[in-house]
Amino acid sequence: MKNLFLWILFYTLVLASSQIILKSGAAQIGGISLKGLGDIFPLVITVIKNPLVILGTLFMASSFFLWLYILSWFKLSVAFPLTA
Numbered sequence: 349m350k351n352l353f354l355w356i357l358f359y360t361l362v363l364a365s366s367q368i369i370l371k372s373g374a375a376q377i378g379g380i381s382l383k384g385l386g387d388i389f390p391l392v393i394t395v396i397k398n399p400l401v402i403l404g405t406l407f408m409a410s411s412f413f414l415w416l417y418i419l420s421w422f423k424l425s426v427a428f429p430l431t432a
Contacts, residue, residue, distance in 0.1 A: 352422050356430045359414045366407030373400030 377394055381387070395401050418427050 352418070352427065353430070355414070355418050355421075356427065359411055359418060360431060362407055362414060363411040366404045366411060368404075369400050369407060370404035373398045373402075373404055376400060 376398055380391060
């Protein structure tokens, strides 16, 4: 059970860090307004070029795989309430 607490703590820290990093990246990009389909491609390029958005996305993907690992070893009914 002690292992579960450590994994959940690590998962929570990675997920929270991803959100903070993504927010910082979004702040660098600025306000997003789509007035037409022609605005989508430049927006995608801007997002892909932002290192904080990429780092936040990698952290989020890491938290997804951590969650899969946790669920492979522990029951959802035990693991999920600990994330709250």
